[in-house]
Structures are given as C-alpha cells and as structure tokens.
Amino acid sequence: GAGVSQSPSNKVTEKGKDVELRCDPISGHTALYWYRQSLGQGLEFLIYFQGNSAPDKSGLPSDRFSAERTGGSVSTLTIQRTQQEDSAVYLCASSYANSNQPQHFGDGTRLSIL
C-alpha cells in the first residue's frame, strides 16, 4: 500500500506570507505526527493527533503554527506570517493507535523562507 504522502515537496515563499503543508497518512493509521527537521535543531516533535482526542500541541514553537486533521485522515500544518527561522523540512508520520507503535514517515516538505 501507499506510504505517507506529503505535499508540496518543496515550497519557497517570502517572509510574512502564510503557508499550508499537507499530509496524507497511511490508510488505517489513526495516529498522525508532525515533526520539523533543521540543521541546528535536528528532528523535533511539533504536534500529535490521535483519533478524535484533542491534539497534543506541546511542540509547536509559536502561535503562528497550527494544524488540523479533518475526518481523522488528512492533516494540514499552517504557518502564518512566516519568518526566516521557519525554514526547515517539515515531516509527517503516522502509526497505529496502540502505544509505542513504530511511526512511518513521509519524505517531507522542504520550506524555504526568503
């Protein structure tokens, strides 16, 4: 079956613009995660969705970042008023619901803020 799908693969935008990044998880996976990977910080957790529960937003770096997951499947990560420090690769992962299940990653969206 298909893996985790992310779009766009690359995004270049000007500072101050809003961006939306999309993630389509593996079919049957109810848990969905967003991570950010940057040179200085490595791979960092951003947000986690599990079924209909309230998302765990503890990793979001500022209130300019938000995410939603519609219908328990596709997720969108939105960054408002982008800043140069937002430049990074944004990775999405999904897993089965049970605790400590391995996560499977997409290839990410490479975001560059000019």
Next chain:
Amino acid sequence: QKEVEQDPGPLSVPEGAIVSLNCTYSNSAFQYFMWYRQYSRKGPELLMYTYSSGNKEDGRFTAQVDKSSKYISLFIRDSQPSDSATYLCAIPTAAGNKLTFGGGTRVLVKP
C-alpha cells in the same frame, strides 16, 4: 543534558566493514527504541524496533539495548555503499508516543 545523545560523525568505513553506531539516553524508564535510516532529501525509514534489553537481528542489521547503561547500538555487517546515509536513534519519551531523536550519525561506506 539532552534526553537522547548521538555522535554526529561523519563515520567513514571501507565497503565490507562493520559499522557501529550508538546512542545514550537519560531516562531509565524508556522501554522502546528505534533506529531510522535517512537518505538525502528523503524521510526517515524505520530499520529496527526493539523493546527492553538484549539483541535483535534483521539481516545485516543488529540492534542492541543495554538498559543498565542506558546505551543503544546498531551494527551493520558487510557494509555496502548503499548503506551510506544518516542513521537516527529514536525513543518514545512521553505519553502519546512522540519520538525524541538523537542528532543522527552520517555514515559513508566507500567502495
């Protein structure tokens, strides 16, 4: 102190050599341990998933967990140029299964 620490490398080895990678972690309560491989411009790919102490083998890959020392290792036997990648250890460190990653070790296998 970071929760998960990993030597960044790079680690350069000749083809056929054994590659040895390791991570240390801070919390003795962690029970599950994962190794991911990441090629350039690709997402992390799950290689090994282990629970508790001991060894787990899958083909040329062996994952080892020493909970008494809070130390995990990944060994790659008969390394190939196609094994050249960044290797990341990852541990679910909080409720909800969110992963904390080591910084990654870049490996180069020379033909």
